[in-house]
Amino acid sequence: MKIQKNNPVLNPSRAEFNQHLKPCPFCGKKARLTNRLADSYTVECTSCLGQNEGDTIGGDGVVADHRIAMADAVEQWNTRA
Numbered sequence: 001m002k003i004q005k006n007n008p009v010l011n012p013s014r015a016e017f018n019q020h021l022k023p024c025p026f027c028g029k030k031a032r033l034t035n036r037l038a039d040s041y042t043v044e045c046t047s048c049l050g051q052n053e054g055d056t057i058g059g060d061g062v063v064a065d066h067r068i069a070m071a072d073a074v075e076q077w078n079t080r081a
C-alpha cells in the first residue's frame with residue numbers, strides 16, 4: 001500500500017483511500033471510510049459494523065490534515081490482527 005500523506009491535493013478523495021482498504025477482518029465484507037465524527041475518520045465494515053477509529057484531524061482542519069487522518073485510519077484498519 002502506498003499513500004502519500006503529504007500530497008498537497010486540494011480535494012481529499014475518500015474514494016481514493018477506500019481503494020486501499022482491506023476487507024473486514026471479522027466477516028470478510030467490504031469496509032469503508034467515514035467521518036461520522038466531525039474531527040476524525042473511521043473505517044467501518046459495511047456488514048458487521050466492526051470499526052476502527054483513526055487519528056483526529058488537526059486543529060486547523062486543512063486538507064493535508066484530512067488526508068493524514070484518512071491515511072491513518074486506513075493504515076490502522078489494514079494492519080490490525
Ligand SMILES: [Zn+2]
Pocket residue numbers: 024025026027028029045046047048049050
Ligand atoms: Zn465485518
